[in-house]
Amino acid sequence: MDILAEIAGTLLTQAQKPTLAFLMGGMLLAALGSRLEVPEQVYKLIVLLLLLKVGLGAGISLREADPVTLAAPAAAAVALGIALVLIGARSLAVWPGVGRMDGMATAGLFGAVSASTLAAGMAVLDSEGVAYEGYIGVLYPFMDVAALITAIVLARVSAARGTATPGPDGTATVAVGGGGLGPGGLRDILSETARSPAISALLLGLAIGLVARPDVVYADFYEPLFRGLLSLLMLTMGMEAWSRLSELRKVAHAYVLFGLTAPLIHGALGLAAGVALHQLMGFSGGGAVLLAVMAASSSDISGPPTLRGALPEANPSAYVGASTGLGTPVAILSIPLWMALADKLIGL
Template sequence: MILDFLATFGAQLQKPTLAFLIGGMVLAALGSRFEIPDAIYRFVVALLLLRIGLGAGIEIREADLAELIVPAILAMVLGAGIVLLGRFTLGKLPGVRVEDGVATAGLFGAVSASTLAAGMVMLDAESVAFEGWVPALYPFMDIPALITAIVLAQLHRKRKEGTEGRVALWPIIVDSLRGAALSALLLGLALGLLARPESVYESFYDPLFRGLLSILMLVMGMEAYSRLAELRRVAHVYAAYAVAAPLVHGLLGFGAGYVAHVLTGFSPGGAVLLAVMAASSSDISGPPTLRAAIPTANPSAYVGSSTGIGTPVALLSIPLWLALAETVFPA
C-alpha cells in the first residue's frame, strides 16, 4: 500500500491540479509580484461552484433519492462530529482559547470548494467513477459544521457571562445559506434539478472546469504561503493541528464512505470524495461566517491554520485516499 501510495502521489504531483498549487507556493516564496485580482478569483470560484451544482443537480434528477439518504446523514454527522472532536482536543490544550479552538475546528469541519473540485478532477484523471450527486453532499457537511462551531462558541460565552438561555439556530442556518459559496452551489443544484441546463453545462461550464481550477490552485498556493506569516503569531499547536486534522478527518470520511458502501453500494470514488470533503477546510464561506458570528476569535489562528497549512495538506492527501480505495475496495 505504501509503494502504491508513493507511486500515485508522485504521479499526481506532475498533474496540473497539484502542480499549479505547488507553483503558486513557489512564486510566493520567491517574492514574485505576480497576482490574480480578487474579483477574478471570486468569479472563478463562482463558476466552479455553479458547475459543481449544475452537474450534481442533473445527476440527482435521474438518481434514486433513497441512495442519497445514508451518505447525506453520514455527511451531517461528519461535519458536526469533526467540530466536536476539535472542541475537546484542540480547544482543551494549554494556551488555546476556547473561541479560537472552536472557530478553527469549525473551519476544518466545513468544506473547501477548491479541494472538492480538485478531488473531482483527480478522480476523473484516474478514471475512478463516482456518483454524480456526491458533490451535493457539500452543504450537508458544511452547514452542520459551522452551526456546531457557532453554537459551541455562544454557549461558552453565555457560561462565561453567567447567563443561560437557548441559542437560536435558525438565524445561523439562514446566514450560512446566504454565504457566497453555498449560494452559488445551491443555485446550480436547483437549476440542475428544476431546469434543463444540459446545453449550457456541456458547452460552457464543463469544458472550462479544469482550466478554471488550475487558476484557483495557483491562487490557493500563493495564499497558503502568505498565511504562514499569520500562523507564526499564534501558538505552534495550531500548526500541529492543521497538519494532523486533514489526515484524521479524511480517514473518518473514508470510513463513513465505506459504511455507506456496505449499506447502500456507495461507490469507492464516492468514498474518496467524502474523504476529500472531510479532510478539507473551508476557504470561501467559512471565514467570513465565523468572523461575524464569533467576533472574539482570532482570525490569525483559524484562517492561518486552515489556509496556510490545512488546505495544502488536504490537497496533497488526495492521492492517499485514492491509494486507500484501491487497497480497501475489491477490484
C-alpha cells in the same frame, strides 16, 4: 511495505498532474517572492463558476437519483460535519494558549468543506477515469452547514456559560443575550450560512440543474472550462497558503500541529464512512474518496465570513491562518493517499 510503496508512487504521479502541480507552483512562487497575483475579482469569478458547475452537475444527476439512495450519504455527511467539530474542539481545548473562541472557530472551519478542494478531488478522479456518484456535490452543504452550526452553537453555549451569574438561591443563571443563544440564534446561523456566497452559488446551481434543463450549457460551457479555471484557483491558493503561514507565528504552535494533522485524521474518518456506505449500499470507491476529500478539507469560502460574523471574538489569524496556510495544502496533497487506500479497501 507494498501498500506504502504504492501510496508513494501514487503521490508522486499525482504531484505531476496539473491540479497539484499548480498548487505547489503557487507556493513556490510566493516563497521566492514573486509579485505575480490573480486579481481579487477574477478569483471570485473563478470560484463562482466552479461552484455553479459543481451544483449544476449535482442537480442534473439528482434528477435521476433515488431520494432513498441519497438519504444514507446525506446522513453520513451531517454526522461527519458534527463529529469533526467535536473532535477538533476537544483536541484544541487541551492545548495551553488556545483561546476558547479561537479553538471553536478553528474546529468549525476544519469541519466545514472547501469547494475548491472538492473540485480538485473531482478533477483528479476525472483525469484517472474513476467513477463516482453524480450527486456527490449535494453532500457539500450537508457537511458544511452541520459543521458551522455545531461550532457556532458550541461557542455561544460556552460563552453563555462563562457569563453565568449566581442567582439569589445560589443557582447559576445563564445570559442568552450578546454571545449567547438568543431565541432566533439557530435561525440566524442557518440564514447567514445559507446566504454565504459559496452555499448560495452551490444551491442555485443545484436548483437549476434539478428543475430546469441546463444540460447543454453545462456540457458546452462549464465542463470545458472546469480544469482551466481550477488550475488558476490552485495557483492562487498556493500563493495565499504561503503568505498565510506568517500569520501562524502570531498564535500558539497548537494551530500548526492541528493544521498538519487534522486533514489526515478527518480524511481517514471520511474514508471510513465511505467504506461503510460501500458495504451498506454499494457506494462507489470514487464516492468514498470524495467523502474523504470533503472531510479532510477546511472551508475557504463559506466558513471564514460566516465565523467572522458569528464569532467576532475569535482571532482570524488563528483559524484562517491554520486553514489556508496548512490545512488546505495538506488536504489537496492527500487526495492521492485516499485514492490509494480506497483502491486497496474497496477498489476504484
